[in-house]
Every structure is written in C-alpha cells, then in structure tokens.
Amino acid sequence: MTSLGDPLRISLFITCYNDTLFPATGQAVVRVLERLGHTVDFPAGQTCCGQMHVNTGYWDEALPMIPRFVEQFRNSEAVVVPSSSCVAHMREHYPAMARQLEATGKYSGLAAEVEALLPRVYEFSELLTKRLGITDLGSIFPHRVTYHASCHGLRSLQLGDGPTSLLRSVNDIDLAPLPGLEQCCGFGGTFAIKNADVSSAMLDEKLDAVLSTKAEIVTACDNSCLMHINGGLHRRGCNVRTMHIAEILAGEEEAR
Amino acid sequence: MSGPLLDPRTAPSFPKAAHNLLRDAQLRKNVHHATSVIQNKRARVVAELGDWEQLRLAGERIREHTMTHLDAYLEQFEMNCTRAGGVVHWARDAEEARQIVVRLAKEAIAAEQRESPSPAEILKIKSMTTEEIGLNGALEAAGIRPYETDLAELIIQLGRDKPSHIVVPALHKNRQQIHEIFQREMHLPDLGHSPEDLAEAARLFLREKFLRVPTAVSGANFLIAETGGVCIVESEGNGRMCLTLPRTLITVAGIDKVIPRFRDLEVFLQLLPRSATGERMNPYNSIWTGVYENDGPRAFHVVLMDNARTSVLADREGRQTLNCIRCGACQNICPVYRETGGHAYGSVYAGPIGAILTPQLQQMQHARSLPYASSLCGACYEVCPVRINIPEILVHLRHKVVKHDTKGLGALRPEALAMKIMSHIFQSESRFRAAQRLARTADRPLARKDKSGESWIHWLPGMLGGWTQSRDLQALPSQTFREWWEKRDRAAQPKPTSAKGDQHAR
Numbered sequence: 001m002t003s004l005g006d007p008l009r010i011s012l013f014i015t016c017y018n019d020t021l022f023p024a025t026g027q028a029v030v031r032v033l034e035r036l037g038h039t040v041d042f043p044a045g046q047t048c049c050g051q052m053h054v055n056t057g058y059w060d061e062a063l064p065m066i067p068r069f070v071e072q073f074r075n076s077e078a079v080v081v082p083s084s085s086c087v088a089h090m091r092e093h094y095p096a097m098a099r100q101l102e103a104t105g106k107y108s109g110l111a112a113e114v115e116a117l118l119p120r121v122y123e124f125s126e127l128l129t130k131r132l133g134i135t136d137l138g139s140i141f142p143h144r145v146t147y148h149a150s151c152h153g154l155r156s157l158q159l160g161d162g163p164t165s166l167l168r169s170v171n172d173i174d175l176a177p178l179p180g181l182e183q184c185c186g187f188g189g190t191f192a193i194k195n196a197d198v199s200s201a202m203l204d205e206k207l208d209a210v211l212s213t214k215a216e217i218v219t220a221c222d223n224s225c226l227m228h229i230n231g232g233l234h235r236r237g238c239n240v241r242t243m244h245i246a247e248i249l250a251g252e253e254e255a256r
Numbered sequence: 257m258s259g260p261l262l263d264p265r266t267a268p269s270f271p272k273a274a275h276n277l278l279r280d281a282q283l284r285k286n287v288h289h290a291t292s293v294i295q296n297k298r299a300r301v302v303a304e305l306g307d308w309e310q311l312r313l314a315g316e317r318i319r320e321h322t323m324t325h326l327d328a329y330l331e332q333f334e335m336n337c338t339r340a341g342g343v344v345h346w347a348r349d350a351e352e353a354r355q356i357v358v359r360l361a362k363e364a365i366a367a368e369q370r371e372s373p374s375p376a377e378i379l380k381i382k383s384m385t386t387e388e389i390g391l392n393g394a395l396e397a398a399g400i401r402p403y404e405t406d407l408a409e410l411i412i413q414l415g416r417d418k419p420s421h422i423v424v425p426a427l428h429k430n431r432q433q434i435h436e437i438f439q440r441e442m443h444l445p446d447l448g449h450s451p452e453d454l455a456e457a458a459r460l461f462l463r464e465k466f467l468r469v470p471t472a473v474s475g476a477n478f479l480i481a482e483t484g485g486v487c488i489v490e491s492e493g494n495g496r497m498c499l500t501l502p503r504t505l506i507t508v509a510g511i512d513k514v515i516p517r518f519r520d521l522e523v524f525l526q527l528l529p530r531s532a533t534g535e536r537m538n539p540y541n542s543i544w545t546g547v548y549e550n551d552g553p554r555a556f557h558v559v560l561m562d563n564a565r566t567s568v569l570a571d572r573e574g575r576q577t578l579n580c581i582r583c584g585a586c587q588n589i590c591p592v593y594r595e596t597g598g599h600a601y602g603s604v605y606a607g608p609i610g611a612i613l614t615p616q617l618q619q620m621q622h623a624r625s626l627p628y629a630s631s632l633c634g635a636c637y638e639v640c641p642v643r644i645n646i647p648e649i650l651v652h653l654r655h656k657v658v659k660h661d662t663k664g665l666g667a668l669r670p671e672a673l674a675m676k677i678m679s680h681i682f683q684s685e686s687r688f689r690a691a692q693r694l695a696r697t698a699d700r701p702l703a704r705k706d707k708s709g710e711s712w713i714h715w716l717p718g719m720l721g722g723w724t725q726s727r728d729l730q731a732l733p734s735q736t737f738r739e740w741w742e743k744r745d746r747a748a749q750p751k752p753t754s755a756k757g758d759q760h761a762r
Contacts, residue, residue: 016682019737020692021730026737042741048682053675055632057654061679068683092648151633184591188631195629196722197275201595202631203726231727234712 009039010127011076013069015083016048022223028250029082029124032137035250040080043072049081051089056190059097066097070113078131079117082124082246084153084221085189091118092156123153124246125221129162135169141251142172146215148206148229150222151184163221163245170248176213180205187228203232210240218242262387262418264618267602269625274600283428287420287597290427291588297534298585298639304536305526314523315642319579322516323569329481329514330560336484337558340546347561350389356559357391357473357506358398364471364504364555365400375401379465381488381495382406383475384422384582385508385561387604388617391473402473403465405494407458414441420598420606423532423584428597462494472502472553476509477581478524479558482517485545486558489528489538496540505553512565512578524581527641531583564617573652577612579642584609586636586646592629601626608636612649620660627653670719689738696732703731 010033014026030040049069050062069090073079081087098114101107128134147167153159167175186192186202193199206229210218218233218240220226226242233240267273277283302308322329334344345360347353365376378395380386380402392402392413404413408426412419415437419425426434431451438457439447447457474495478487486507488495499505515524521543529535547556568578587593587607598606603614603623611630615623627650636646662672681687703711711731716724723729 014737016688020695021732023733023735023737023740027740030741042738044738045685047685047688048678050682053679055651055654056671056675057627057651057656057658058672058675058679059651059655059658061675064679064683151631151635155634155638182635184631184633184635186591186631188633191628191631192727193719193722195271195274195592196725197271197278198592198595198629199631199722200726201278202591205591227729228727231723231729234706234728234730235714235726 007037007039008132009041009077011073011079012040012042013046013049013073013079013081013086013121014042015081015086017227018082018223021227022244025082025223025244025246028244028246029080031250032128032246033080035137036132036134041076043076046072049086049090050093051086052189054089054093055188062093063097063101066094066101066114067107067110069094070098070110070117073121074113074117076117076120078127079121080124080127081121082221082244083223084123084150084157084159085224087121087123087126088152088156090121094118123157123159123221125153125159125163125166126157128166128249135165137166137169137249138171139169139249139251140171141248142174143217144174144176144213144215145217145219145248146176146178146210146213147181147245148178148185148210148218148220148225149181150220150225153221154182159221166249167219167245170251173248176215178213178218179209183209185225185228187225189224192228200232203228207232207236207238211238216240217248219245219248221245262599262602262604263390264603264614264622264626270600270602270629271625273602274596274629277596277600282430282433283597284595286428286430288594289430290424291594294424294534294584295588298531298588299534301530301534301536305530311523311527312641312643315527315581316579318515318520318523319581319642320576322514323512323575323578325516326511326514326569329516330511332481333479333484333514334560336482337479337486337546338484340484341548342484342546342556342558345557345559347559347563349563350561353389353508353559353561353563354391354394357386357508358394358400360504360506360557360559361395361400361471361473362398364506368470368503374468374470377401377403377465377469377471379469379472379498379502380404380409381472381474381490381498382409382425383473383508384419384604385475385510386473387419388510389508389561389563391508403462403469405462405465405498406490407455407492407494410458410462411437414438418599419604421584421587422582422605422607422609423587428599466494466497466501470501470503471506472498472504473506473508474498476507476513476558477528478521479509479514479560480518480521480543481514483545485518485543487521487541487543489525489542490540491533491535491538493540496542499542499544500552502553504555504557506557506559508559508561510565511560511562512580528581528583531585531639531641568616571616574612574616574649576644577609577616577649579644580609580613581642582609583641585639585641589635589639590630591633591635592631601629608646608650609644612644612646612653615653615657620656624657624661627657692736696734699732 033040050065053062094114098111102110185206186199230242345356395402404410411426421427476486529538586609590607593607601610603610605613611626615626632647634647681691702713713729
C-alpha cells in the first residue's frame with residue numbers, strides 16, 4: 001500500500017441513488033479509505049446533487065441542491081463521490097448555477113464557495129489515483145472482471161487509465177478488456193425511459209460485448225450504468241453480475 | 257419527382273419514429289456498417305495529425321470570432337462578391353429564399369428559351385440548405401425539373417426517399433437497394449450489380465444532363481468575406497461540372513457559412529474532409545469569385561438566407577450551434593443515430609447536430625422531442641472539429657422545452673409534478689428519509705424472488721414502464737447506506753477493518 005502525505009478527513013457524498021439502492025458501494029468506499037488510514041465522515045444533511053433534474057431540463061428545480069451541498073461539505077478536506085456522472089454534473093453546472101443563485105441576491109458569496117469547494121470534490125477512483133497517489137491497495141478479488149468506462153468518467157472526468165490501473169493491481173483478478181469500451185450503454189438517466197426503445201437497442205450491443213468477455217463481473221465507477229447493464233443481464237437470464245469498483249477494491253475475501 | 261419532405265412540423269416525435277425504424281433490420285445494418293466505416297477512416301486520418309487539438313481550437317476560435325462580427329463579415333462578403341460580378345440577394349426566411357431562387361431560375365430558363373427551345377430544368381449540387389427549405393418542391397411547383405447530381409442525392413431523388421445524413425444522404429441504403437432503384441428509374445433491365453456498374457449508370461445518366469442543362473443551383477461550404485469567393489468541397493466531380501458548365505449559377509447559403517479570410521481555409525480544409533469522410537483532402541475543392549469572361553457561368557447569384565439563424569445567434573448558450581461546418585462526424589459517432597438512422601429525427605439535420613439545430617431553427621413545439629434524443633454520452637463533442645459542446649446545448653434546450661411545456665396547466669403533467677415533488681424531497685433530510693422508507697414499502701408488491709433468491713421487479717407502472725420493457729430492476733435493499741452508517745456510528749467505535757454492513761449482493 002502506498003499513500004501520499006498525512007491521513008485525511010474525507011467526507012463521503014454518497015449520492016441519493018447509491019444511498020437508497022446501493023448501500024454496499026458506500027460501505028466499500030468507507031472500508032477502502034479507512035484501510036488506508038483516513039477518517040471518513042458522512043454529513044447527514046446530504047441528499048442529491050441534482051443531476052437528474054438538470055439533465056431532464058428541470059434546471060430551476062435543481063438549484064436548491066447547490067446551497068445544500070455547500071452547507072454540508074464546505075469544511076471538508078476532501079469529498080469523495082462514488083458516482084462519475086454526479087461529479088461531472090457538479091463540475092459542469094455548479095459554477096453557473098451558483099452564479100445564478102447569487103444574482104438573486106439571496107446567496108451572497110455562494111459562487112466563490114462553490115469555486116473553492118469543487119477542486120476538493122473527487123470521484124472515488126480519482127481520489128485514489130490523483131489525490132492519494134495509490135497504485136496498489138493490496139486487494140484480493142479472484143474473479144474474471146470486465147471494466148465498463150462510463151461516458152462521464154471517460155469523457156467528462158477524463159479518468160483515463162486510472163480505474164483500470166487500480167483493477168490491475170488487485171490480486172488474483174482476471175481482467176478482461178471490454179470491446180467497444182467507448183460506447184455508451186444507453187442509460188442516460190431519464191433517456192432510458194423517454195427513449196426506451198433506442199436505449200434498449202444500445203443496451204443490447206453493450207450486453208453482447210459484456211458476454212463476449214466471458215467475465216463473471218462487470219464493474220464501473222458509476223452504479224447508474226451498472227444498474228442498467230445489470231437489469232438487462234437479469235432480463236436475459238445471464239449469471240453475470242455487476243459491482244461498483246469500490247466493492248472490488250475493498251475485496252479481501254471471496255466475493256459473493 | 258421529389259419525395260416526401262422531412263418536416264419537423266408534421267413529423268412524429270423522435271421516440272415514435274425511432275420505435276418504427278428500429279424494426280427495420282436492413283436499415284439498421286446499413287447505417288451501422290456505413291457509420292462504422294466512416295468513423296474508422298476518420299479516426300485514422302485524425303490520428304495522423306499531431307496538431308489536431310490545436311486545429312480544433314483554431315476552428316472554434318475563428319467560428320466564434322465570425323459569429324461575434326457576423327453582420328460586418330456578411331456586408332464585406334456582399335461588397336466583394338458584388339465587385340467581382342456576383343449578385344447578392346438576402347432572404348429573411350425559407351419562403352423568401354424559395355421565391356428568389358424560383359424567380360432567378362425562371363428568368364435564366366426564359367433567357368435560354370429565347371435563344372433555343374429547351375425544357376425548364378436545373379442541375380443541383382448536393383445542398384442541405386436547399387433541403388432545409390424544400391427547394392425542389394418549390395421548383396417543381398413552378399414547372400421546373402431539378403436534377404440532383406450528387407450520387408447519394410440522385411439515389412434519394414430517384415427513390416423518392418429522404419436524406420438521412422448531412423454528408424452521406426443515402427447512407428441508409430445498401431448496394432442492392434440502389435441497384436433496384438437505378439434499374440427501375442433509369443430503365444436498365446440488364447444493369448449489373450458491381451459498384452462499377454452502378455457508378456457507370458449514374459455517370460451516363462448525369463453526363464447527358466451536365467451537357468444539356470444550362471442552369472444550376474448549389475449550396476456553399478464557405479463564403480469568404482475577404483474576397484467575396486465561395487468554396488465547395490466534394491468527392492465526385494459533379495460539383496465541379498455544375499459550377500463550371502452552366503451559364504447561370506445560383507448559390508443558396510445560410511448566413512452562418514461566412515468565414516473572414518481566405519487563409520482561414522487552411523484550418524477548415526483540414527478539419528472538414530478529415531471529419532466528414534475520413535479523407536486528408538477532398539478530391540474536388542472549388543473556389544470561385546464572381547464571374548469571368550469566357551470561363552464558367554456568365555451570371556452568378558448568391559442568396560444569403562437567415563431562416564432563424566439570427567435568433568439562434570441571439571441565444572448566448574445556443575449560439576455555438578452556428579459554428580457547425582456540417583461534417584457529420586457527430587452523426588457517425590452517435591450511438592443513438594447509429595441505432596435509428598437519420599429519418600427518426602424528422603428533419604434534414606439528423607443526429608446530435610440535428611437534435612440541437614432543428615429545435616432552434618424551428619419553433620420549439622415542433623421539435624421538442626429532439627433535445628431528448630440523446631443519452632448525453634458526449635461522443636459528439638469529442639469528435640466535433642469546431643468543439644461545439646453539443647451535450648451542454650442539449651441540456652440548455654431541454655430546460656427551454658420544460659419551461660415551455662410547464663406553463664399554466666402544463667405544470668400538472670405527471671413528469672413535471674414528479675420532478676417538483678422530488679426537488680421538494682431533496683431539500684430536506686427528513687423528507688428524503690421518509691421517501692426512502694416509502695419507496696421500500698412501495699416496491700414490495702412488485703418484487704418477485706428469482707432462482708437465486710434475490711428480489712427483482714419485472715414490471716413498473718406508468719412512465720416507468722419504459723424501464724421494464726427490456727430491463728429488470730433489483731428490489732430496494734433492506735437498509736439504506738445512511739441507516740447502516742448510523743448503526744455503525746452508534747456501535748462503540750468498531751475497528752474500521754471489521755466494519756461489515758449488510759451486503760447488498762447484486
């Protein structure tokens with residue numbers, strides 16, 4: 001294990017859907033960071049980043065999430081978010097949204113606070129590779145795994161080789177490259193419902209690619225893509241399962 | 257002779273059109289194959305250039321600069337084009353543009369007919385701008401027969417079809433289908449099936465028109481303000497024929513096509529061919545300035561058309577849409593376009609660029625489904641040669657759609673209500689907790705145990721049913737993360753490494 005600098009106090013922004021649907025991911029994030037000697041806290045007033053609202057066109061309805069986020073995390077040394085699309089949304093939209101709120105006269109100093117806080121907000125794998133300089137966590141995960149590069153992680157956060165380099169360091173892992181890595185799985189938030197037919201066609205291509213790898217597990221830095229892929233795999237009756245990258249990196253024992 | 261129009265005012269919504277097109281296995285195969293070929297060629301020739309990103313930046317900056325000073329550059333173009341012997345016409349909208357072109361074409365044909373009896377015909381070079389305004393229909397209504405001379409446009413015209421791609425309009429057709437169209441429409445019962453046979457048939461069919469018809473209509477890739485020149489790039493040579501053989505040439509161009517200087521072509525003639533067709537350079541690059549004695553057309557007209565472009569320019573967020581140089585790279589890379597093809601967009605501008613351009617050129621209610629025809633994957637932004645942030649404009653337009661649709665009683669639409677309620681929930685920790693508990697109770701009756709004993713949902717009601725048409729959904733776990741965290745917190749400081757939650761196996 002290698003860790004840069006002193007132990008940090010890291011605040012977990014779990015995000016609304018991980019909190020509700022994927023608690024195991026949050027537990028794994030806590031386990032990995034504590035194993036590295038850092039302290040994790042969980043500001044209880046946190047809820048949602050507002051991505052779904054903004055991406056569906058409900059910009060105004062997402063505005064209240066910004067002062068709430070700042071209030072919860074303004075004193076954090078670092079904020080970890082196990083969702084690449086939420087981080088992408090925050091980086092791409094929070095500055096403009098904060099400026100808009102401040103222009104109403106009710107949120108003095110909000111834009112500056114957002115600008116100051118955002119550089120301390122990290123997607124989970126990004127925190128490990130870019131902030132903490134981790135190359136090897138000493139994890140064990142004896143399974144055949146393929147990595148899905150979520151669009152937001154790939155293009156917006158430019159995670160590059162970070163997540164796969166972490167996975168490569170895992171002991172006993174059998175990492176299989178996913179063909180068509182740069183192609184979207186077709187989730188796209190409400191796109192999956194509003195354009196269910198096209199979304200399903202895109203998912204079909206992704207599932208074929210996943211099955212061609214003969215992997216037991218598909219992993220990613222974003223549970224929203226994984227929920228989509230997993231839902232399709234289950235509908236097809238396949239035994240391949242999905243797992244957030246944090247859960248693999250937390251692996252010290254036989255995974256289920 | 258012209259086929260049905262792609263008209264956003266009458267087209268079905270994107271999801272409906274896509275639903276039908278997705279059943280056309282042949283079309284999907286054709287689109288998939290063609291876009292993959294072009295996409296790979298593009299990637300290869302882009303990778304050759306060490307300064308591709310700098311070129312993109314230069315392209316973006318030139319286009320941004322031009323749009324900021326569009327009025328001045330248009331006047332400069334008008335002045336220099338006029339000085340070189342061209343005649344510049346201004347069209348406020350599609351209707352005005354059609355009227356001007358039809359009038360000019362009629363005058364040119366009448367002048368020809370005074371010299372010798374000839375039918376009322378014109379040649380056309382591929383032009384999405386003339387598709388945008390439905391020019392062929394207007395010409396036909398005026399008794400003038402237009403001949404498309406670009407191979408793909410010829411296939412579309414003879415097949416009474418609609419263009420599905422801005423660079424490769426017949427991309428949705430394969431060779432066999434093209435063979436059938438040529439055989440039927442050109443009356444060639446013995447036509448062979450090889451690409452050479454089909455190209456030769458088109459060549460013979462078109463050459464006779466090139467030599468006979470003395471009037472042509474073109475679009476433009478670039479209008480050069482500094483010189484008053486017009487630039488068209490193409491691959492087949494039909495453009496060169498139409499630009500040099502006729503006695504009258506009428507060019508229709510959106511006002512967004514202007515570039516400041518001749519030397520700016522250095523940037524765009526690298527960006528465009530590599531992005532559009534995966535070629536280092538187009539086989540034919542034509543630049544002409546006004547008219548010349550005994551060389552090329554004797555009369556040259558340019559119709560500069562607004563057709564809502566100035567209203568796009570007035571929108572700070574949407575403005576960069578006008579930077580587009582119509583390369584189609586976003587269409588080839590788009591995972592949505594690749595499934596449906598272009599007709600699903602109900603507009604001559606399909607794919608990601610169509611999803612942002614069409615709603616801005618049209619009144620929003622006619623294209624409100626298009627900004628949603630994207631998973632926001634960002635592949636289009638990545639390949640755009642002038643760095644148009646298409647996903648960001650899609651989000652901006654979605655916001656506009658929502659504002660438009662939730663006026664008055666629209667606020668009671670189920671989606672609008674759900675979004676409002678969720679926003680309210682997210683503004684309070686206790687409301688969020690209550691909603692989490694409620695969701696857990698609500699999904700129980702829908703969940704069924706599978707073979708491995710996990711609870712899954714196979715059917716969801718209402719608009720959520722879109723999910724379960726092809727995907728299952730795992731039932732909510734028995735404990736949220738925050739519940740686990742609080743229990744763990746309350747326990748007397750457990751050793752971090754022994755912290756075990758109730759694993760939610762997936």
